[in-house]
Amino acid sequence: MNENYRKKKQPELVRAALLEAAAEVIVEKGLSGLTLDAVAERAGVSKGGLIHHFASKQVLLEELNREILGEYENFISGYIAADPEPRGSFIRAYIRSFFSQSKFKDATKLFMAFTFEMSHNEPLHILCGEWYANLVEKHGEMQNSPKAQMIQYAADGLWMEECTGLVSVSPAERQAIVDYLIQQTYEL
Amino acid sequence: MNENYRKKKQPELVRAALLEAAAEVIVEKGLSGLTLDAVAERAGVSKGGLIHHFASKQVLLEELNREILGEYENFISGYIAADPEPRGSFIRAYIRSFFSQSKFKDATKLFMAFTFEMSHNEPLHILCGEWYANLVEKHGEMQNSPKAQMIQYAADGLWMEECTGLVSVSPAERQAIVDYLIQQTYEL
């Protein structure tokens, strides 16, 4: 007779806790370490409860991916709206969103896990593809000068480095690079 | 009475085939799809044979990682040696090596899998860390102006995009970006 029976039902909270737990497991143990048991235990829910909210592991993955994609889209939209200079605003928002405070811990690593996973997970790949296409369509066409592309690629590279933790760049140095990239977007 | 008993023993070839097979499995099914059975079958070797060459799955991973790191180091060294202009030669080599013909198919995806894996696989992380430190030491200190760092980050981003296959950039456009990055390294 588990106490979760007695507790007030709050399915939305449980669902959120499960997503959060899944994110943590992925970051800590990788996608190969993501098991339903681990997620359920970490969220304080039984496996049956987990499967009630997410019919399968694949569904759990897709929902989690949808979650972080939605978060990034909100970040980007917000930054663009707050930017007085329309020229290059998308790239600036793109850069800034990477360093925004996500509700998921180590969101960059999480994002990277999906980035690789989708290369051999068709539904996930489609999901991300549509998301990106929709993003571009919503915020107008992108700058596609070599320099603009270089800046955007650099943001990706910077983000990736944060995942690896290999080259130890101090926070100050990192901020300096980000500032430099932002500054460059005004000189397209 | 398997035919591999009868065949002439060529342990080095078998070992190479196993690494190659492991690489293919990782690219096609991800690290969560990497199983000893799959690797053994693809290489045409029994599981016992596999375990004879690589004592465990972890060892197999580390050896494969060592292999591709060695390959990249060779690429970089070669490009630096062939570069008449010493200034920025490391960054140019860094860029070019990403688009060199590796002996592993889809080496970029393979590399990316390791890049994420090492964030929660301590031995792998140490391995990569030492490799990178050694690389930097061997080829002199790096350029660390904001612009130089931006170019290097952009190379990472470009490489990452090739893994995702999301934004469809034509080979010509890709080459144009690479050329642009190379060109920029002469203006540090």
Add this chain to the structure above:
DNA sequence: TGACAAAAACCGACCAGACGGTATGATTAT
């Protein structure tokens, strides 16, 4: 408003297959 049926939320035991790894034996190379 209250009874009550249906649906939603959740648990816990269970299963079939997959997985990493071991043990042992067969064959070849040195």
Add this chain to the structure above:
DNA sequence: ATAATCATACCGTCTGGTCGGTTTTTGTCA
């Protein structure tokens, strides 16, 4: 003869998913 190279059979554990049951919530109707 000894070591190296492989195959085969096997084991304990883990994993994704199923199933039936229990409690709570919600909708309905008198």
